[in-house]
Amino acid sequence: MMNQYPQALTIAGSDSDGSAGMQADLHTFQALKVHGASVITACVAGNSYGIHDSVTMPLSFINQEFKDLADDYQIRAAKTGMLGDSDLINTVVDNYQQYDFGPLVVDPVIITKHGAMLLEQSAFDTLKTKLIPLATVITPNFYEAQKLADMEINNDHDMLTAAEKLRNMGARNVMVKGRHDSDDQEEVKDLVLLENGDTFWLTGKYFGTDRKNGTGDTLSAGIAAELAKGNSVTEAIKVAKAYVDRAIQNEILVGHKFGPINHWATEDID
Numbered sequence: 001m002m003n004q005y006p007q008a009l010t011i012a013g014s015d016s017d018g019s020a021g022m023q024a025d026l027h028t029f030q031a032l033k034v035h036g037a038s039v040i041t042a043c044v045a046g047n048s049y050g051i052h053d054s055v056t057m058p059l060s061f062i063n064q065e066f067k068d069l070a071d072d073y074q075i076r077a078a079k080t081g082m083l084g085d086s087d088l089i090n091t092v093v094d095n096y097q098q099y100d101f102g103p104l105v106v107d108p109v110i111i112t113k114h115g116a117m118l119l120e121q122s123a124f125d126t127l128k129t130k131l132i133p134l135a136t137v138i139t140p141n142f143y144e145a146q147k148l149a150d151m152e153i154n155n156d157h158d159m160l161t162a163a164e165k166l167r168n169m170g171a172r173n174v175m176v177k178g179r180h181d182s183d184d185q186e187e188v189k190d191l192v193l194l195e196n197g198d199t200f201w202l203t204g205k206y207f208g209t210d211r212k213n214g215t216g217d218t219l220s221a222g223i224a225a226e227l228a229k230g231n232s233v234t235e236a237i238k239v240a241k242a243y244v245d246r247a248i249q250n251e252i253l254v255g256h257k258f259g260p261i262n263h264w265a266t267e268d269i270d
């Protein structure tokens with residue numbers, strides 16, 4: 001009998017150095033034993049020193065990618081990553097509403113941890129009003145949560161308020177990722193607000209390294225992979241978080257500066 005693997009979809013940008021974007025998503029799908037399909041929205045040219053150029057895909061091409069997958073594959077969950085501008089978001093939303101690709105994890109990619117803008121400011125409203133209401137889970141980082149909730153986050157209570165604001169925009173479950181920008185900190189704390197109003201915190205040891213590109217993409221792809229297997233949102237988030245933790249804490253030497261996390265970490269340790 002042929003092996004069967006659940007199928008998941010990443011709707012994201014390509015990152016040429018393989019550290020983030022769609023490449024990180026596909027590494028994650030592979031490691032978590034899910035077949036990864038992709039709708040490519042944009043391409044960025046870059047390496048471990050930074051991003052140097054980007055282009056977006058023609059909207060007609062994106063429509064065709066969706067159609068071809070819907071015609072043939074059985075996608076059980078999807079995630080969005082870099083969407084670039086308002087037209088792209090609208091195209092993704094229209095296609096997602098037309099086809100059945102299962103639960104949707106929205107990683108509201110706005111800016112990389114090294115400061116490259118990956119979403120036009122003029123698209124923030126479209127993101128909030130069109131895409132967020134489709135999210136089964138949304139995974140903003142600290143900066144994105146502040147931008148989307150239009151508030152400053154200074155403490156745990158603020159994180160919860162921001163999560164509630166995002167849920168009021170229509171996201172069913174929200175994971176607000178905590179700060180990790182100071183070598184003085186000992187832990188990182190992410191907050192999860194579930195559809196039923198329950199909350200829990202995920203804490204992990206802060207790991208000081210330059211080799212941590214793609215953490216957010218990996219986390220959201222991990223959640224999508226586990227949802228494609230039929231796991232609950234809570235289980236999916238916990239598995240994805242554990243995967244990212246291992247990938248950060250077992251550095252690999254790829255690139256000369258800000259390198260990728262380690263997608264072999266679970267294999268190497270087990």
Ligand SMILES: Nc1ncnc2c1ncn2[C@@H]1O[C@H](COP(=O)(O)OP(=O)(O)O)[C@@H](O)[C@H]1O
Nearest residue numbers: 141177180188190205206207215216217219244
């Ligand atoms: N240096 C670090 N040490 C430990 N955990 C980290 C570190 N950096 C990020 N994480 C974790 O990685 C996950 C992805 O978050 P984050 O890096 O904030 O996303 P993004 O790439 O979207 O900015 C979160 O669970 C976060 O807590």
Ligand SMILES: Cc1ncc(COP(=O)(O)OP(=O)(O)O)c(N)n1
Nearest residue numbers: 013020021082112113214215216217
């Ligand atoms: C094409 C592309 N998409 C997304 C990112 C950002 O990746 P993310 O994992 O959200 O953030 P970093 O950890 O890389 O900052 C990217 N760089 N390229």
